[in-house]
Amino acid sequence: MNALNRLKNITMNPKAELKEAVASGKKVIGIMPYFCPEELVYAAGMLPFGLWGAEMQANESKQYYPAFICSILHTTLEMGLKGELDDLSAVMIPISCDSLKGMGANWEAGVKNVPVINVAFAENRKIAAGIEFTRSQFRKIQKQIEEIAGRTVSDDEIRKAITIYNENRCAILAFSKAAATHPAEVTAADRCAAIKAGYFMDRAAHTELLNEVTAELENLPASDEGYLKIVTTGIIADAPRLLDIIDKNKMVIVDDQIAHESVNARYVIPEAEDPVLAMAERLAEIEGCSVLYDPGKKRGTQLVEMAKNAGADGILFILTKFCDPEEYDYVPVKRMTDSASIPMLQIEIDQQMTDYGQPESAIMAFAESLR
Amino acid sequence: MADVYTMGIDIGSTASKCLILKNGTDISGYAVIGAGTGTSGPKRSVEQALSNAGITINEISGITATGYGRNTFSEADWIVSELSCHAIGIHAVFPDxxxxxxxxxxxxxxxxxxxxxxxxxxxxxxxxxxxxxxxxxxxxxxxxxxxxxxxxxxxxxxxxxxxxxxxxxxxxxxxxxxxxxxxxxxxxxxxxxxxxxxxxxxxxxxxxxxxxxxxxxxxxxxxxxxxxxxxxxxxxxxxPPLPQINGAYGAAIYAWEHRKQER
The missing domain is CATH 3.30.420.40 (ATPase, nucleotide binding domain)
Known part of the structure; x- marks a missing residue:
């Protein structure tokens, strides 16, 4: 599968994509989690470049953050402090969680070469005033992007970008569905890498490659016999060793509620006269992510439905270490999965982890209990 | 009919425990060595358990490895999590x-x-x-x-x-x-x-x-x-009478059950 290999190569070396884009004269904007209006960057002819941390040890970042802050922020800041992201023209940093609220100031204090675009959403994102606030913030961000791009961005350009992003979201979901029945051809690590590549490349090109892989898979017989079907939930689940453990235990990810993977893909932006208003409305619709205000605790309900629809044997709650919103969510989610009699295992991961002994034992035991 | 011996080895972080079971029920020998994975502990626990049982490794018909260092024991026929082995072991001692x-x-x-x-x-x-x-x-x-x-x-x-x-x-x-x-x-x-x-x-x-x-x-x-x-x-x-080797006991029972299914 050439397309899959191409996607895996991009994920393995995202900095090469960054260098290549910059060398071609394209400006690149770093996009931190979660739910930044990256369509505006794309509409301005620049490359949005996802910053979800990296598997590395963070040292210098500890001057700015205490050790008990999630590794996504630590390692992203570490890369910034070490000058590894100096090719970026700016970085979008939202304030979606308590730790992120300090990220913008930390970045400005420590990373001199890459300016910050602060991204604020309405906490009450679903009410009319909240949607209007988010829309107005996105319009402000649009102005900052225009300054960096050195030109204005029209609503038509934003609409075109939205169409490309919506197509990409549909492609991710279609690929995820095809991969669910083809674990022999697409390992858990492959699945993650194929989706993750979209954070580092042109979204239209990502869609094309993903669709190619999906079409190939759809022409092959299913290879999921004997595999345990699992649904994953959490912020990020891209650690190669974790994914390898899932494969070794003959588990296949049949769907996910991972912020880094399908949560972002599950909601398309509606067509509207004001495309930025439509982006704010889309943010109001998103469910299944702990950093978005969810008074109705719909994450658990959605997760149970996903597991039932996919015929899942169990759920893996992949807790990002030191992520308070995830820890708060775990309790109601666990209650809901217990009520639905769907087995769920919580494992804790960290991008600075070197020893996977405990998750390996836990996942193996979970698989044994499901068989 | 000849006796059938199976072995369970539980390679922990701080100790290696090995147990030899005869015909799925009788404990022929066991050993606890205070050195875990990555040390000579696993090898020594096997040698000592075999010596205590008075048999050689060639007489063992199946080996299950468990514990934190389970993947490092190349002689294992089965690798099972310590959680499953503990469940099997305690059930054999206290079925309720x-x-x-x-x-x-x-x-x-x-x-x-x-x-x-x-x-x-x-x-x-x-x-x-x-x-x-x-x-x-x-x-x-x-x-x-x-x-x-x-x-x-x-x-x-x-x-x-x-x-x-x-x-x-x-x-x-x-x-x-x-x-x-x-x-x-x-x-x-x-x-x-x-x-x-x-x-x-x-x-x-x-x-x-x-x-x-x-x-x-x-x-x-x-x-x-x-x-x-x-x-x-x-x-x-x-x-249980031998709490430290409960996992190895479960592992040996697992090996016995699986060999029995194969016969």
Whole structure:
């Protein structure tokens, strides 16, 4: 599968994509989690470049953050402090969680070469005033992007970008569905890498490659016999060793509620006269992510439905270490999965982890209990 | 008919346990070596268990490896998680036990055992030494005691000292501070056991206690810690005759069952 290999190569070396884009004269904007209006960057002819941390040890970042802050922020800041992201023209940093609220100031204090675009959403994102606030913030961000791009961005350009992003979201979901029945051809690590590549490349090109892989898979017989079907939930689940453990235990990810993977893909932006208003409305619709205000605790309900629809044997709650919103969510989610009699295992991961002994034992035991 | 021997080896973080089973029921030999994965411990435990059983490795018809270092034992026919093996092992000793609390060198687990001895559900501790055998090792060193002396000292306690810190490092400082205030060592030991029990009971309650409850792992050899756990849970806790080799016992039974299916 050439397309899959191409996607895996991009994920393995995202900095090469960054260098290549910059060398071609394209400006690149770093996009931190979660739910930044990256369509505006794309509409301005620049490359949005996802910053979800990296598997590395963070040292210098500890001057700015205490050790008990999630590794996504630590390692992203570490890369910034070490000058590894100096090719970026700016970085979008939202304030979606308590730790992120300090990220913008930390970045400005420590990373001199890459300016910050602060991204604020309405906490009450679903009410009319909240949607209007988010829309107005996105319009402000649009102005900052225009300054960096050195030109204005029209609503038509934003609409075109939205169409490309919506197509990409549909492609991710279609690929995820095809991969669910083809674990022999697409390992858990492959699945993650194929989706993750979209954070580092042109979204239209990502869609094309993903669709190619999906079409190939759809022409092959299913290879999921004997595999345990699992649904994953959490912020990020891209650690190669974790994914390898899932494969070794003959588990296949049949769907996910991972912020880094399908949560972002599950909601398309509606067509509207004001495309930025439509982006704010889309943010109001998103469910299944702990950093978005969810008074109705719909994450658990959605997760149970996903597991039932996919015929899942169990759920893996992949807790990002030191992520308070995830820890708060775990309790109601666990209650809901217990009520639905769907087995769920919580494992804790960290991008600075070197020893996977405990998750390996836990996942193996979970698989044994499901068989 | 010739006797059939199977072996279970539980390679932990701090100890290697090997057990040889004859015809799926009789323990022919076992060994516990205080050296875990990455050391000579696994090899020595096998040699000693074989010697105790009076047989050679060629007479073993199947081997199951379990524990933290299970993947490093190349002679294994099956590799099974220690949680499943503990469930099988305790079911063989106490068939009615539904909750097993296993406290090993570096981790603690609460395991729900089905009526047929299958692993049904489990909770593991965080990556933290509190509530594990390592916590007791550290405290014993500070008190200038051997861990084997802790139970005896606990039995002589009159006023249990409260150890408020959960973290092993901070608890160690707290114990040193109490020592400098001339607090009775026996009272301190009982406080340390209560600290382990509080942590472990919390873990078990997360799983949900279904009686009867049993305890396994090296810490179960310490009657002071076991009594503290009983007090914390408010119910009796059964201890198998060989708590430290419960996982290896389950592993050997697993090997027997699977060889039997193949025959």
């Amino acid at each position: 036990v539904r909750t097993l609390i296993d406290i090993g060198g570096q981790d603690a687990k609460a395991i729900r055992v089905s009526t047929t001895g299958k692993l049904e559900n489990f909770v593991m501790n965080d990556k933290c030494a509190a509530g594990t055998g390592r916590f007791l090792d550290v405290m014993a060193r500070v008190l200038e005691l051997d861990v084997s002396e802790l139970a005896e000292r606990d039995a002589m306690a009159e006023n249990v000292v409260n150890i408020s810190s959960t973290c092993t490092v901070f608890a160690e400082s707290e114990v040193i501070s109490q020592l400098s205030n001339n607090v009775n060592i026996c009272d301190l030991v009982a406080g340390i056991h209560r600290s382990v029990a509080v942590r472990t009971a919390g873990l078990a309650k997360r799983l949900g206690i279904v009686e009867p409850v049993a305890m396994s792992g090296g810490v179960a050899l310490n009657s002071g810690a076991a009594r503290a756990l009983e007090r914390e849970l408010g119910i009796p806790v059964r201890i």
